[in-house]
Amino acid sequence: MSPEQLPLSLTLLLFGVGTLVIAVAGSRLTWIADRLSDLTGLGEAVFGAVLLGATTSLPGAVASITTALAGRADLAVGNAVGGIAAQTAFLVIADSVYRHANLEHAAASVTNLINGALLCALLALPLLAATGPAIALWGVHPASVVVLVVYVFGLKLASATKEAPGWMPVRTAQTREDAPDEAPTSARGAWRIWLTFLGLAATVGVAGWAVGLSGIALVRHTGLSETLIGSLFTAVATSLPELVTAVAAVRQGALTLAVGGIIGGNTFDVLFLVFADVAYRDGSIYHAISDQPLFTISLTILLTAFLLLGLIRRERRGVANIGFESAAVLLFYLAGMTTLVFW
Secondary structure: OOHHHOOHHHHHHHHHHHHHHHHHHHHHHHHHHHHHHHHHOOOHHHHHHHHHHHHHOHHHHHHHHHHHHOOOHHHHHHHHHHHHHHHHHHHHHHHHHOOOOOHHHHOOOHHHHHHHHHHHHHHHHHHHHHHOOOOOEOOEOHHHHHHHHHHHHHHHHHHHHHHOOOOOOOOOOOOOOOOOOOOOOOHHHHHHHHHHHHHHHHHHHHHHHHHHHHHHHHHHHHOOOHHHHHHHHHHHHHOHHHHHHHHHHHHHOOHHHHHHHHHHHHHHHOHHHHHHHHHOOOOOHHHOOOHHHHHHHHHHHHHHHHHHHHHHHOOOOOHHHOOHHHHHHHHHHHHHHHHHHOO
């Protein structure tokens, strides 16, 4: 049975179960990621950006690939970029949970700043590809290769900066540094943590596939646009691990991991567009999308820019215990989603 033929009851069941599995499995990833960041010596910011960010992004990656294979370009791109926008908005929730100070002030990290700037650069490349000449080699736009190259370069830059930063954020009474906990001494204990981490990653990947299939069916059942279904429904559902892990990390005091997991997950999520471009077989996916996904990409760059301003400004306290950047992110995110609804 193709996704378009799924009955409404089975569609809602797939979407609900997949979302629940993603949320539950994602809640376990934070503690394990915090322990592995100490075991590997990478630190919370780098580990959050690479392994935690990539793992919690697996449901969205699988959903984008699934929908691209089905020829749903707007749904695939909407899911990928809509997830980045939703995850940026999730930081507002994590910010409100941390009562001691503005989260962007307490989780000061040069690595997070680099990853935020990297995210803006990565998001600009699909915009250039979509608005430039229609070029494709074996059905893949050259911009997809450039995205991969820039992503790898950014990760190496973030790692090198962690080892020898050119400047450091000013430490205040509210700043929480990445202080490693005592790591397990036995190799058996370390392997158990890694196996659990991989098992959870596989679980959320399968759940993401179910959500992707249900998203294709939801377009037919609801009559809503693919971009809206992707940017709001499947994107939020597949991004739940980021919300769960960010809030859990804040409560555990792993603030750098919380912010790094979101920003790092967002940079990895741009690679969904590369995967979707390869999976989409009717040419380059960038020239198959409508104006709505381009609107979502532009919105996401704006949200990331406000987040970067907050990380640089480091406002200690703001209205309702959130900084100006969190208020701006929430305002523009809601305005953007409302625009998609009434487009």
